[in-house]
Amino acid sequence: MGRAPCCEKVGLKKGPWSFEEDQILIKFIQLNGHSNWRALPKKAGLLRCGKSCRLRWTNYLRPDIKRGDFTNEEEETIINLHQLLGNRWAAIAARLPGRTDNEIKNVWHTHLKKRLNQNQNSTNQTKQNKNDNNQLYDQPPCSSEIKSDGEENVDRCTKNDNNNDKDIKLVELTFADDFLKNLLSEEEIFENDWNLEKDCVMIKDVDQSSKEVEEMSSCSSSDIDIMDFWRNVIMRNGELQEINII
DNA sequence: AACGGGTCCAACCGCCGTGGA
């Protein structure tokens, strides 16, 4: 036996909302709130599924929704948060007041992903050009991988004790700390199981696949290419170039 | 003007987590 549909589908309207329907929904919610989405359309006199009403309200009719193009700052924030959080659009939207997860998802798929790919291509080209001169660029990111059998691969960056790596880690720590504190509340960091430790940024992967990256004495990582991410952050602040010169 | 391909975005679908009975 399959799951019961969220509402009776027969006789319910689908597709784009009319102005009149919007007005009915707005007025009803203003008067009564939306404690029960399932019952709402019946009470409001709408021939819509409760789910459809909720979506229309949260993605379009809510008074605090900001319409119009995304600013550069907003786009940068989306890109950075996406690198941290992945496709967790709701979590990203929570950091962008007035923007909905749906809107962010759309912007990501229509604009930002393409732009990022283009940037990546040009970055790869730059890396190629620097090939023989810059050993740091040659290093794979400081990330570990989970092999299929569960054993963890720790790359040389993690184990290497040379001073350059320590300097880089210090800078990473500073920016990681500042960046997360700027963007995320303490509760959120806690909820995501992110630990900022003194010698390294520790990120434990507790996603649905339930592969949890074990804590390591130095840099650990998750399936996110975290070191590439921090490198980007540092690059934006013009710090990594200095380190590379050292 | 007509057509076709690409782009964009609102809306839908189905799955998942949670809380109450």
Next chain:
DNA sequence: GTCCACGGCGGTTGGACCCGT
């Protein structure tokens, strides 16, 4: 512990719109 209703979320899609030919 199990079932069910519900809200929330992310992936996908339909169709309007745009633009080049």
